[in-house]
Amino acid sequence: MPFDALRALLGPRFSTGASDRALHGRSEAHFPEMAPDAVVWPETTKEVSQILRLCTAHRVPVIGWGTGTSLEGHALAPHGGVCVDFSRMNRVLHVAPEDMRATVQPGVTREALNTELRATGLFFPVDPGANASLGGMAATRASGTTAVRYGTMRANVLALEVVLADGRIIRTGSAAPKSSTGYDLTALFIGSEGTLGLMTELTLRLQGQPEAITAAICAFPDMGSAVETVIATIQSGIPMARIEFIDAANVRAFNAWSGTGMQECPHLMVEFHGSATGVREQAASFGEIVTEMGGGAFQWADRPEDRGRLWKMRHDGYYAARALHPDAHPITTDICVPISRLAEAVEETARDIADSGIPGPILGHVGDGNFHALLLPHRDRPDEIARAKALANAMAERALRLGGTVSGEHGIGMGKLGYMEAEHGLAWDVMGSVKAALDPLGIMNPGKLVRPV
């Protein structure tokens, strides 16, 4: 281990302390602790490069760390090594409002960026719920509630600075809105989960604050009518800014968590962005579909604080459901299917969960065909845990059978590694070849995404 050299380089920003290591060996999901051997807090790209050179020289694993909010164990250290915590690389380096672009260090969180952007009339739209770091969001190709309108991180990162395993610093992309000059390395690094290099700068595409925003929630008599409303809405081309499904179990959890008195039935939560007229038009078109499908009246959230409350409730879904089942061993799921197969996917999943008797509230970014069941078997009942895992497996297999993917937005990490062969076949080998080309010693986040060597 290159610990003396790292200490000499970083001083107090190098630690092998037990609490620092433990903190960086845990995640929000239910993986056992897997701690790194050391944690470093670089402040510059040059330091990241020096760290990687040292780790390459000693063949030591390197794991990037943003805010620790990933759900598939991306930042755990099953092989030990050095955890590179980006929390001190948290500066917004440059905002170019005239080009609707910002360049940030990877440790900047999405909320910090949006706070900094407030005066410009611009915002960064990708919103996975957690106040994740932008580096982490790019590394996992995060998306969330607004992807239906603004796309995932794939569509919203223009350029990167990346440090490779051997310490070389490269720049991908440019500040131009498009380019046709060679392999799309920006896209290659987005979603690579720290297995190909560490991002040290991100140039992001920003959006203008819409002239008008309005949000609403509406109740449905059953799951089928809510999901059919989503399908019809997307197929009709209404440019929804958000369209989220929550089932009755979630509503129950929300009511308990935040004292709301919502009717315990499936709901859709929606948001419209546009001109004042445009938003009215969109809401009217959506309203017609809702009525046709038997949905109830909208409860509008026009004021920013009301909208804030609405989306905070949605984002707290995970915590609300966990609070209702404090003794659970939570298992997250994240399948994504073509919109035409959404009803099938949600309804089969709901039926399986009901049959199992295990709590499993369903919610999701249904406009993208993406939804989550949070399976909550009791932590002391191994048979329940095993059945919950079987349910999660069945969901993944269902997604593949319906032409979809086992992860819409959470990524692979350690949790979904077992599905890569089934989803990608030989293409998974190609990912392994790309990995070997860029990280021949296999020091970058080993045990994640590619086939274990």
Place this chain on the structure above:
Amino acid sequence: MPFDALRALLGPRFSTGASDRALHGRSEAHFPEMAPDAVVWPETTKEVSQILRLCTAHRVPVIGWGTGTSLEGHALAPHGGVCVDFSRMNRVLHVAPEDMRATVQPGVTREALNTELRATGLFFPVDPGANASLGGMAATRASGTTAVRYGTMRANVLALEVVLADGRIIRTGSAAPKSSTGYDLTALFIGSEGTLGLMTELTLRLQGQPEAITAAICAFPDMGSAVETVIATIQSGIPMARIEFIDAANVRAFNAWSGTGMQECPHLMVEFHGSATGVREQAASFGEIVTEMGGGAFQWADRPEDRGRLWKMRHDGYYAARALHPDAHPITTDICVPISRLAEAVEETARDIADSGIPGPILGHVGDGNFHALLLPHRDRPDEIARAKALANAMAERALRLGGTVSGEHGIGMGKLGYMEAEHGLAWDVMGSVKAALDPLGIMNPGKLVRPV
């Protein structure tokens, strides 16, 4: 050369005839003829796989061929080898209107696809002008007039089937609208110019035909006011479907080519997509900017046939300019800069061209910061050709200095290879490593995109 085996496999769909070879050794741009040793016309993915296995076994270069409309010599055969012409793999395999998705073979042209889609109310938006094959468009990451609204090929390809150099057949992506499962191989192949594998199936994202479309052209007193109008329009967030700049020299060429009587000054050609009200709103907002910048009245093209004429004129820009200078050695350029630097980029370029005395009409997809000067030195005057090349060089250097890229949409091929080091630095080496990992023998379109070995 594996000619006997290829003949046995393909029968009359294998040719070493001089005219077939010559036809596949030429392009629309001004490169000398570089013919392959043989041409094959596969009809199935399996045949493509067999062809690649044979070429790998004999270490023979393989070059993909769509419609031959690329502008940077992508499909020329400087090292000979086998040209794989996809014109017989031209079936639309599946249209899923409910998911706004179509799966096509690579030889389907964009016009053929849009003709087939007419009854569905959907269309494929990417429009590079030429009636290129969709495989070729994906391979070069094409864009064109509508990218400002709908994105380039990068945003509009969901999934691929690709045959690798060694004959392995892989599938990338899925039919789901998004995914977070591993490296974005789809994005890696888009823009890879046939250097990593051959695409044999493409799943494309479709768009709903807008409820209302209207197009217009308007005149400006000078280049500066037209370009400033574009910048203000993009910055104001009006969701333009197209916004194209043409300079006075182009208008002169159009008038001569198609008998129009347009005022010989800079123009913008625009199109709005949306609801009837939305289109009116957009046009009104745009009109305010035009007036403020001193532009003239709009000439509207509301009827489909008028719009067709308008965009045909734009797409014929290259031919119109060449027709006006039949003795020219045409040199195309394709720089793309951040929108805030567009005025600088266009005006410096125009000044250089004026100073040179060489004809060089300017037009482009200015909403993306992308424009082309078509330099037209006389083919018999080597000094003019040399000065035109110096102008093209100066444009590329200007693009890089302004934070942009040397190619917005035409790609690298052979023509832009000399700028890759300057634009990408060490990242170009990384492209070379990826290439070596997927095509270790270097048989896939050698001499293009990556550093020559």
